[in-house]
Amino acid sequence: MESHEYDVVIVGGGxxxxxxxxxxxxxxxxxxxxxxxxxxxxxxxxVAAEGGAAAVIxxxxxxxxxxxxxxxxxxxxxxxxxxxxxxxxxxxxxIRMEHWGCPWSRExxxxxxxxxxGGMLIERTWFAADKTGFHMLHTLYQTALKFQSLQWYDxxxxxxxxxxxxxxxxxxxxxxxxxxxxxxxxxAVILCTGGAGRLFPFTTNGAIKTGDGMFLxxxxxxxxxxxxxxxxxxxxxxxxxxxxxxxxxxxxxxxxNKDGYRYLQDYGLGPPEPFRKRAMELGPRDRLSQAxxxxxxxxxxxxxxxxxxxxxxxxxxxxxxxxxxxPFVRELSKNYAGIDPVYKPILVRPVIHYIMGGVDTDIxxxxxxxxxxxxxxxxxxxxxxxxxxxxxxxxxxxxxxxRAAHAAARFAAEHPALAGEKLKAQASDEQERIASQFIRxxxxxxxxxxxxxxxxxxxxxxxxxxxxxxxLQKACSGMAALKDRFRNVALDDRSLSYNTELIxxxxxxxxxxxxxxxxxxxxxxxxxxxxxxxxDHTARDDQKFLKHSMAYRTDAEPRIEYKDVVITRWPPxxxxxxx
Amino acid sequence: MANNAPNxxxxxxxxRYSPDKGEEPKFQTYEVPFREDWVVLDAINYxxxxxxxxxxxxxxxxxxxxxxxxxxxxxxxxxxxxxxxRDYYPNxxxxxxxANFPVTRDLVIQLDxxxxxxxxxxxxxxxxxxxxxxxxxEYLQSPAEHARFKDFSMCINCMLCYSAxxxxxxxxxxxxxxxxxxxxxxxxxxxxxxxxxxxxxVASHEGIWQCTFVGxxxxxxPKHVDPAAAIQQAKLSSTIDWFQEVLWPWGGKK
Numbered sequence: 155m156e157s158h159e160y161d162v163v164i165v166g167g168g169x170x171x172x173x174x175x176x177x178x179x180x181x182x183x184x185x186x187x188x189x190x191x192x193x194x195x196x197x198x199x200x201v202a203a204e205g206g207a208a209a210v211i212x213x214x215x216x217x218x219x220x221x222x223x224x225x226x227x228x229x230x231x232x233x234x235x236x237x238x239x240x241x242x243x244x245x246x247x248x249i250r251m252e253h254w255g256c257p258w259s260r261e262x263x264x265x266x267x268x269x270x271x272g273g274m275l276i277e278r279t280w281f282a283a284d285k286t287g288f289h290m291l292h293t294l295y296q297t298a299l300k301f302q303s304l305q306w307y308d309x310x311x312x313x314x315x316x317x318x319x320x321x322x323x324x325x326x327x328x329x330x331x332x333x334x335x336x337x338x339x340x341x342a343v344i345l346c347t348g349g350a351g352r353l354f355p356f357t358t359n360g361a362i363k364t365g366d367g368m369f370l371x372x373x374x375x376x377x378x379x380x381x382x383x384x385x386x387x388x389x390x391x392x393x394x395x396x397x398x399x400x401x402x403x404x405x406x407x408x409x410x411n412k413d414g415y416r417y418l419q420d421y422g423l424g425p426p427e428p429f430r431k432r433a434m435e436l437g438p439r440d441r442l443s444q445a446x447x448x449x450x451x452x453x454x455x456x457x458x459x460x461x462x463x464x465x466x467x468x469x470x471x472x473x474x475x476x477x478x479x480x481p482f483v484r485e486l487s488k489n490y491a492g493i494d495p496v497y498k499p500i501l502v503r504p505v506i507h508y509i510m511g512g513v514d515t516d517i518x519x520x521x522x523x524x525x526x527x528x529x530x531x532x533x534x535x536x537x538x539x540x541x542x543x544x545x546x547x548x549x550x551x552x553x554x555x556x557r558a559a560h561a562a563a564r565f566a567a568e569h570p571a572l573a574g575e576k577l578k579a580q581a582s583d584e585q586e587r588i589a590s591q592f593i594r595x596x597x598x599x600x601x602x603x604x605x606x607x608x609x610x611x612x613x614x615x616x617x618x619x620x621x622x623x624x625x626l627q628k629a630c631s632g633m634a635a636l637k638d639r640f641r642n643v644a645l646d647d648r649s650l651s652y653n654t655e656l657i658x659x660x661x662x663x664x665x666x667x668x669x670x671x672x673x674x675x676x677x678x679x680x681x682x683x684x685x686x687x688x689x690d691h692t693a694r695d696d697q698k699f700l701k702h703s704m705a706y707r708t709d710a711e712p713r714i715e716y717k718d719v720v721i722t723r724w725p726p727x728x729x730x731x732x733x
Numbered sequence: 734m735a736n737n738a739p740n741x742x743x744x745x746x747x748x749r750y751s752p753d754k755g756e757e758p759k760f761q762t763y764e765v766p767f768r769e770d771w772v773v774l775d776a777i778n779y780x781x782x783x784x785x786x787x788x789x790x791x792x793x794x795x796x797x798x799x800x801x802x803x804x805x806x807x808x809x810x811x812x813x814x815x816x817x818x819r820d821y822y823p824n825x826x827x828x829x830x831x832a833n834f835p836v837t838r839d840l841v842i843q844l845d846x847x848x849x850x851x852x853x854x855x856x857x858x859x860x861x862x863x864x865x866x867x868x869x870x871e872y873l874q875s876p877a878e879h880a881r882f883k884d885f886s887m888c889i890n891c892m893l894c895y896s897a898x899x900x901x902x903x904x905x906x907x908x909x910x911x912x913x914x915x916x917x918x919x920x921x922x923x924x925x926x927x928x929x930x931x932x933x934x935v936a937s938h939e940g941i942w943q944c945t946f947v948g949x950x951x952x953x954x955p956k957h958v959d960p961a962a963a964i965q966q967a968k969l970s971s972t973i974d975w976f977q978e979v980l981w982p983w984g985g986k987k
Contacts, residue, residue, distance in 0.1 A: 646786030
């Protein structure tokens, strides 16, 4: 068993992982850090974020307003100490991105420009046209390349955490090129693997978003928190699920039904005029996606070969503004939907976009397993609660990627010893498990793709925009049956070199467990809050459910417990938009 | 999601090579449903899911921004997520790994060479006086200053330009279109002061002088980065540097 030793091991090379890596390289140059990523870092899904990153910078804005918007956006399920820390640290993080060369769009006077975004009272979303995630990711990756203390494990897939004496001390990871599994040991490990949108059939997420870090922590005994809160972005292209950014509405785009009517005014988001923030098209994503479903039920949406849709109309913005502020929207819409938004409205429908839940961490990114940290979408630090506001997540990667790096560095300094041989033995066991379960396995009749598709259907049927106890119960049973069938899976590909089918089956194994935690958390939450809407329990129930769901892995079904929400300055109130 | 009913099928001839098997590379033909809205990547995913789980390739975002899925489609470097079947139907489509790179397996190429080159051009902001404190806010940059480097900042590292480059095909030491474009992206950024440092690396590679401005790199670029223009600019500024150092040593040295 080959092994490698580091002070800190970061799993994932997207926005959070790279920000953590830069912090370690810059502030702790004597620590040796490994960045283990299943893809080359610039392929990470941060690349696909479009609209922008939020932070208070302008004189008309206030930290207080950013806090309040995030609290109410979360339907009071976010931890308010986390929100305050986030809002306070957000501006300096985005300024550092600027210093590192991120090509933020500018005002004529050379200052960074901001745009309005959904659920935000003041415009505070920094942007790089409509390719903000792309520019941030490449800026972070290129900046990280200058630090000699970073070792890059590109196209290595982590399959298990190595834990001895209750302390996480590394990962077992497969080198895709050779198919060999190695033990990558570290005194602290930071999970930054992103979301799990590929649980669902219709998602903006790239193929790589399979919840890897969520599973690794869940398997090691950490709770997955608030997994039932899943964000549907209101505007995806039917069929492909390709994202059309909220910036399209931030810049003035409107949503209309088949009669050309701005239907959002019927769902507590109006009146449509005058243009103002926290209203209509600039309401929060959960409310907009729910409004679509209601409108569909009334028969007022537009039929397409890929399900019903509504119109996102940008024509009144004019070609010049679209080219300047939304060039990627125009390119995507023309290429993938055959619609030029300068001349015709874009057909859109809600699409799975973001998992609010994830690995339970404290405000430093620490989990209950000593030495194990998490940041970014794979974590649930409880910034987003029951509904994330658009443009908070890109900033979240930076603020909490950096904080996790500091916490991990401190822990590594205090815990210098590694249980080398025991950890290597665990990695050997893992190699044997993968070989016997998949590579050398005799028999088996199920295809990876078949099981994945059935999982996708179950998740959509049980955990869509509107949920019910009956549908969730059915999906839970279906998932248990699917996990049984998974034991009968067989691969076509038994090679070692670059075996992508092996990676797919391991990802599927992760997703089945994560999906199960999501369904059970949703079943147990008998209230409606934010993105979790139950047709059989339509009201928010603060008495019972102003609490985080905590799903623990067991040999059978997950065990669901609850943990208090941190409320500091903003006691629970009704969420009000459109005023 | 409902799917468009398949109207007929389309054939793909795909390059196959597995190092584990010790066999010569070959082409394998697959027949997949033809759908108007499908791209080559969709057809390849169909093959992987339904017909042959051993077919090996990279992909992720399927919206032309992650840069993973570059392939030769009928001999031309393309992002397979942006190449529609309907533009080839009813003819057979030949799919091969990107040209000019060593092949790892099937449609997967080796990227190590590029990653090394990327790092060598120091693709980060260099400040002679160090980064200013966060408390002083952002560096001001006018929209016109931003426009100077904007196009060169759009590179997604998809490698199509290396695959199209006749110089890189012969001389793999050549820094290549994307790396040079990225060096220019930082050289032209009003916040950067590292041009002379970067220029040594760019000019030291022989390849840059062999580039004859064929412009194939710019023609295949899916993001309109125009690396050919970056290479010409880099040549020009290297020449000026040389004149300034050798013929005019008393003045103007940066």
